[in-house]
Amino acid sequence: MTGDSEFVDRLTPVLRPVRAGNGFEEALEQILQVIRLGLVPGGGRLPAERDLSELLGISRVTLREVLKVLQDQGLVESRRGRYGGTFVRPRADSPGEEELRRRVAAVDIEDVLRFREVLEAGAAELCAAQRLTGRDAERLRAALAATHEAPLPDYRRRDTLFHLTLAELAGSASLAAQYAAVRAALNDLLDCIPLLVRNLEHSQHQHTGLVEAVLAGDGETARAVTREHCAGTAALLRGFLT
Known part of the structure; x- marks a missing residue:
């Protein structure tokens, strides 16, 4: 290639x-x-x-x-x-109020949030069960490191890559494809709310705990950390958009 x-x-x-x-x-x-x-x-x-x-x-x-x-x-x-x-082509920096209303009206926010949690928690548990090693473990570590190093304007893109990598490493092409679709819908919503440094710091702490649990083969902890992480994002979206 x-x-x-x-x-x-x-x-x-x-x-x-x-x-x-x-x-x-x-x-x-x-x-x-x-x-x-x-x-x-x-x-x-x-x-x-x-x-x-x-x-x-x-x-x-x-x-x-x-x-x-x-x-x-x-x-x-x-x-x-x-x-x-x-x-x-570059997208507009932020959606206007009319565009925000259109995006929110176009999706069932609760459905997106629930489906995202199910897919991410399942992917994390599957990855832990496989005890990722070698290149797969390095890919996950590298995706995590990229989020830590991200400048604020690039954070969401690298965060997306981190979660997509986890979904792909779960070993199910169907799960990865479904997650890509739900993540696209989620990102449309995230683009409507501000980046909050305190929230990003908390997310990074959760990301680190998630990777540690996955690489240790601790599926129960990986699932629990993922659900907590998803709940934090859900709380922000509900607060800003509903």
Whole structure:
């Protein structure tokens, strides 16, 4: 695979081979998730066409049709030249009040929060049961370290990557796919509330405890820490949005 393999690896929880018959639609859905999740930040470049088509299991012709739709919708732009490629267009810094109301009205907040808790707690317990070692353990540690090192404007993207990594390491492609979808809905809501330093410090403490429990093979603690972490986020969202 060409390009930065570490960068491409970060997208594997979301980008996976599509099923025959709906290649265009499923490829579009997956790349939209990458954009909505912020896995490629505004101004950042998507993987090379060759890498994307390989990850998705589609032809480059189909991929270009997908990218054309995204470009027509103003979500990406194509640049030519040595440093060219397909770049994600920056999103607005924060939603206006009308956009906030639209986002909140478009989802069942309680449903999103409950489903997120079930998936994350289950993923944490599964990871602990597998006693992650070697490259898998290093991936989890690296994802955690990236959240600790994140500048405030980039925190949510790295937090998303941390949780997606945990979901992927659980070993269930279906769980990882469902989690990517619910996380996209969650991020739409999180974008409507401010980043609170005190809350982020608490979240980081919980993240560390979660990784320690997973790597120690302590599924009960991993599940409990995850549920507490999800409850904190839920409390903030309910307070600001309901």
